[in-house]
Amino acid sequence: MYLSYKLVIPLLFAILAACTDEQQKITKQVEKLFKGGSSHTNNWAVLVCTSRFWFNYRHVANALSVYRSVKRLGIPDSQIILMLADDMACNARNPRPGKVYNNKDETIDVYGSDVEVDYRGYEVTVENFIRVLTGRLPPDTPRSKRLSTDDRSNVLVYMTGHGGEDFLKFQDAEEISNVELADAFEQMWQKRRYHELLFIIDTCQAVSMYGKFYSPNIMSIASSQIGEDSLSHHVDPTIGVYIIDRYTYYLLEFLESTRPGSRKTMAQLFEICPRHQCISSTGVSTHLFRRRPDQTLVTDFFGSVRTVDTSDDFLHISPKSKALERSTDNVPLSRGHFSHVTQFLGDQLDQLKILPQPDKTSLGSKIERAASAAFLLVVVMAIIKSLIG
Amino acid sequence: MTSESKIMTLSPSKSAFKGHDFNSEETQILAALSICILFFGVGVPVWWKTTNVYRADLPYHEISKLHGERQMTVQIFVDVINENTPVNCNTFTKNLNHLLNENGNQTSVGVVYKVTCHDERETAKVNKVNHIYIIFTNNDERGYGLRLTTKREVICSISDEKSGDSEVLELVQSTLTSLIRDVMVRESILKELVSNIHQERKDFSHDQEMMKMIQGNLKFDILFSLLCPEPNEQVAEWNIEEADDLYLKAMLEKVEPVFDFNVGSQTLYYTLIPYAPKVKKDNSNNVEYHYLTHNQLSLVINPIEGRLGSQVSADPTLNFVVYVTEKKFQPLYIQKNDKNLSQSNTFLIPRWGALMFYNMNDTFNVEGNSYKKGIVDTNTIMKPFLNHLRALMGIQNPKPHLSKLNVMLHQLNYDGIADWELDYLIRLRTLERIASATHTLNSLYDLLSKISNIVINDNIAEEVYKATETAAKAKALLATGDLSEALNISKISFKSSETAFFDPTLLELLYFPEDQKFAIYVPLFLPISLPVFVSLVYTIRRLKNAKKSKTD
Numbered sequence: 001m002y003l004s005y006k007l008v009i010p011l012l013f014a015i016l017a018a019c020t021d022e023q024q025k026i027t028k029q030v031e032k033l034f035k036g037g038s039s040h041t042n043n044w045a046v047l048v049c050t051s052r053f054w055f056n057y058r059h060v061a062n063a064l065s066v067y068r069s070v071k072r073l074g075i076p077d078s079q080i081i082l083m084l085a086d087d088m089a090c091n092a093r094n095p096r097p098g099k100v101y102n103n104k105d106e107t108i109d110v111y112g113s114d115v116e117v118d119y120r121g122y123e124v125t126v127e128n129f130i131r132v133l134t135g136r137l138p139p140d141t142p143r144s145k146r147l148s149t150d151d152r153s154n155v156l157v158y159m160t161g162h163g164g165e166d167f168l169k170f171q172d173a174e175e176i177s178n179v180e181l182a183d184a185f186e187q188m189w190q191k192r193r194y195h196e197l198l199f200i201i202d203t204c205q206a207v208s209m210y211g212k213f214y215s216p217n218i219m220s221i222a223s224s225q226i227g228e229d230s231l232s233h234h235v236d237p238t239i240g241v242y243i244i245d246r247y248t249y250y251l252l253e254f255l256e257s258t259r260p261g262s263r264k265t266m267a268q269l270f271e272i273c274p275r276h277q278c279i280s281s282t283g284v285s286t287h288l289f290r291r292r293p294d295q296t297l298v299t300d301f302f303g304s305v306r307t308v309d310t311s312d313d314f315l316h317i318s319p320k321s322k323a324l325e326r327s328t329d330n331v332p333l334s335r336g337h338f339s340h341v342t343q344f345l346g347d348q349l350d351q352l353k354i355l356p357q358p359d360k361t362s363l364g365s366k367i368e369r370a371a372s373a374a375f376l377l378v379v380v381m382a383i384i385k386s387l388i389g
Numbered sequence: 390m391t392s393e394s395k396i397m398t399l400s401p402s403k404s405a406f407k408g409h410d411f412n413s414e415e416t417q418i419l420a421a422l423s424i425c426i427l428f429f430g431v432g433v434p435v436w437w438k439t440t441n442v443y444r445a446d447l448p449y450h451e452i453s454k455l456h457g458e459r460q461m462t463v464q465i466f467v468d469v470i471n472e473n474t475p476v477n478c479n480t481f482t483k484n485l486n487h488l489l490n491e492n493g494n495q496t497s498v499g500v501v502y503k504v505t506c507h508d509e510r511e512t513a514k515v516n517k518v519n520h521i522y523i524i525f526t527n528n529d530e531r532g533y534g535l536r537l538t539t540k541r542e543v544i545c546s547i548s549d550e551k552s553g554d555s556e557v558l559e560l561v562q563s564t565l566t567s568l569i570r571d572v573m574v575r576e577s578i579l580k581e582l583v584s585n586i587h588q589e590r591k592d593f594s595h596d597q598e599m600m601k602m603i604q605g606n607l608k609f610d611i612l613f614s615l616l617c618p619e620p621n622e623q624v625a626e627w628n629i630e631e632a633d634d635l636y637l638k639a640m641l642e643k644v645e646p647v648f649d650f651n652v653g654s655q656t657l658y659y660t661l662i663p664y665a666p667k668v669k670k671d672n673s674n675n676v677e678y679h680y681l682t683h684n685q686l687s688l689v690i691n692p693i694e695g696r697l698g699s700q701v702s703a704d705p706t707l708n709f710v711v712y713v714t715e716k717k718f719q720p721l722y723i724q725k726n727d728k729n730l731s732q733s734n735t736f737l738i739p740r741w742g743a744l745m746f747y748n749m750n751d752t753f754n755v756e757g758n759s760y761k762k763g764i765v766d767t768n769t770i771m772k773p774f775l776n777h778l779r780a781l782m783g784i785q786n787p788k789p790h791l792s793k794l795n796v797m798l799h800q801l802n803y804d805g806i807a808d809w810e811l812d813y814l815i816r817l818r819t820l821e822r823i824a825s826a827t828h829t830l831n832s833l834y835d836l837l838s839k840i841s842n843i844v845i846n847d848n849i850a851e852e853v854y855k856a857t858e859t860a861a862k863a864k865a866l867l868a869t870g871d872l873s874e875a876l877n878i879s880k881i882s883f884k885s886s887e888t889a890f891f892d893p894t895l896l897e898l899l900y901f902p903e904d905q906k907f908a909i910y911v912p913l914f915l916p917i918s919l920p921v922f923v924s925l926v927y928t929i930r931r932l933k934n935a936k937k938s939k940t941d
Contacts, residue, residue, distance in 0.1 A: 039596075041600055041739045074688060076692075078694060136893045139893075143702075183839075191891075261688070305687045306687050306688075306690060308687055308737065308738055309737040310723055310726065314772065315786055316772070316800060317636070317805040319771070320635045
């Protein structure tokens with residue numbers, strides 16, 4: 001009896017799992033059918049750090065950390081516009097020249113050797129930022145500095161720096177107001193320069209910046225409410241400055257565990273950085289967004305999963321030298337279909353012949369396999385020993 | 390004498406107004422009044438005019454009219470030609486006309502068919518643009534059937550005894566109607582595309598196809614890239630110029646009126662795709678082949694995109710990449726969604742291009758060195774790439790269509806596009822460009838009314854005028870059926886509207902919002918206007934007193 005129970009319960013679980021799996025598949029299909037609306041085909045990111053001066057190191061580290069995550073999740077450099085208002089890596093006060101860290105253990109150098117900064121130093125101005133968003137750049141601007149999005153692009157806009165109520169400070173000399181930002185996004189929408197937009201802002205009183213948005217399909221996340229300050233996370237005593245902000249620190253923690261094909265949703269992203277960790281409370285705005293946050297994937301904005309089409313019902317096209325005249329010897333197929341005279345298969349098939357390959361494992365990999373097996377064995381023995389003795 | 394207005398007394402000897410008393414009340418009143426008049430009557434208007442945002446005249450009325458009447462009509466000519474069959478041409482024409490034009494669901498695009506009857510092929514002048522020719526012949530022994538040729542003809546071969554059968558004729562009529570409306574003209578996608586541009590889309594059935602299509606830009610670059618990831622193991626080369634000559638040139642010349650394509654090619658070494666293909670083993674656990682699943686394909690392009698250099702030119706680029714698979718993964722196949730292997734080993738990325746995994750055969754010349762050099766067979770690569778190019782341009786291969794009647798499709802010529810497909814492409818792109826220009830102009834109009842800081846210079850106004858006029862003209866030409874001229878004019882309209890909307894000078898006065906204007910001018914005007922205003926008040930009071938004292 002006992003044994004049969006042991007069998008029945010796992011069996012039940014297995015059946016249940018199979019059912020729910022099937023159920024999930026069906027709900028996914030149904031969801032897809034009723035999603036109603038078009039999907040995106042490419043991803044872009046605009047990452048802006050607006051502060052200069054050495055003591056604002058953490059803002060540059062913020063922007064670079066998000067840059068790294070977004071690149072790791074798949075968005076190529078040609079589709080990232082990175083604007084850094086000051087150069088921390090080559091700053092005269094940097095005790096680690098050429099490197100920018102976002103953690104005091106200095107494990108990851110977020111600057112690296114392949115960073116591509118599109119707007120640097122004094123080029124980061126409100127005017128350039130608005131021009132990038134609206135596409136009104138002078139004709140000699142190179143493509144790497146343009147936001148060439150279309151109506152199928154999902155855009156991530158991340159801004160960090162010093163902000164106040166209804167404004168964000170650029171370079172300590174000028175400001176962008178929330179009205180201007182809202183107008184810029186409206187100009188983008190009018191010309192269909194985005195499909196969906198995620199706006200993340202990590203500054204003081206950040207919620208005020210997205211308060212005036214009125215264009216559709218925008219989701220906004222802010223690190224602090226009006227009247228609250230966004231605080232930095234920790235100081236690195238060897239570098240001597242605050243090295244990262246709280247909200248971005250927890251955002252990175254979340255993104256580190258996200259892989260390119262991940263199914264994590266935006267609703268989970270909203271949960272990060274609660275009050276007891278961040279001291280400020282985050283703000284979220286989804287009233288302009290068409291989809292539900294728990295059905296929107298994080299990789300819809302942070303990663304770049306491209307839709308591909310593998311169908312190959314092709315028509316035959318012959319080259320010029322063997323041009324066929326209007327041929328009349330057509331082969332009719334069965335009733336009720338179009339018949340294409342010849343499909344293009346024929347001569348292709350021998351190129352794709354399946355040949356058996358001999359097993360070519362090198363000696364090196366054999367040794368590797370043996371070593372890992374031995375290691376596992378030792379671990380298992382140790383566990384058994386500790387259980388017994 | 391008031392103490393506020395202390396007028397400096399000029400010494401009588403230097404003054405031209407010798408003897409005039411500057412401290413008299415009359416002078417003071419006159420001085421205050423004249424300063425006020427100068428200030429409010431001359432100064433303030435001049436300041437207002439010079440600090441106004443410059444907006445050249447724009448045809449606002451025409452733009453809103455164009456947007457209000459944004460529904461477009463396309464006229465298509467259908468010529469029925471009867472060659473020696475007993476079919477009654479006139480009745481057939483009348484019935485077909487009725488069927489084609491019924492419930493032309495007037496949403497964003499209305500299609501109007503003009504069906505006429507002709508006796509002989511020669512009189513009808515076959516193969517004109519925007520015409521569809523239905524030719525009745527009785528040259529076939531097979532009873533009856535329809536053939537769609539690569540020109541603009543549908544040949545209906547019908548035997549003598551069947552041409553009297555009204556049921557057969559009805560069947561032919563209904564098949565022709567759905568053939569013309571759903572396959573050759575494709576009304577539903579024309580409507581969907583235009584309503585999408587105007588952001589009024591309700592029908593999403595063609596979403597996948599529209600996602601693939603490149604947008605209405607006039608110029609594109611086509612870049613062929615050959616990627617050899619391990620040139621130390623295997624080097625490949627291709628004769629792409631010859632392939633371009635044999636395959637591509639004819640197609641690009643044919644679509645020249647619609648798109649301007651520039652073709653380039655390159656070979657890249659050591660550009661690796663960091664993928665992990667799955668292995669398919671056969672029964673004896675030997676490796677049969679490697680394959681990539683549909684999901685893995687989505688992540689293949691990103692690592693190599695930066696190396697392709699497609700961002701060098703200013704025009705959007707279509708990339709066709711041939712990746713010579715690494716020796717350790719050969720042969721590598723693509724597994725489609727239905728778990729079958731792809732026949733062509735290519736996949737299409739919407740609006741970007743296509744990529745093909747090319748497995749080098751073992752049978753090529755070994756040049757005595759340790760590495761093998763191979764020639765990429767351009768026949769193998771050009772066929773799928775040309776089909777992908779067709780899909781990217783917007784031409785869909787006809788899908789099987791259920792009807793009781795057998796419809797046969799002719800094989801394509803070397804130019805790769807049938808004449809009726811070209812007509813469809815012209816119609817699609819013309820509608821797209823006119824709709825896009827209309828929408829852009831309307832958005833500009835909306836933005837100008839919403840945001841007051843946008844400057845409109847004279848050259849922009851010129852572009853807007855040009856765009857508006859040509860858009861209206863192209864619409865009218867489409868409605869009369871002059872398709873080629875409508876296409877040319879729509880290109881001008883599209884280009885002008887884009888230039889006007891995206892001109893950098895529109896943001897000239899960007900950083901000068903309303904509240905900042907306030908902050909700049911108030912410190913200038915307030916200190917000056919305060920004494921002027923106060924003296925005005927006193928002047929009026931004095932005048933009133935003077936009047937009162939006079940009347941007293």
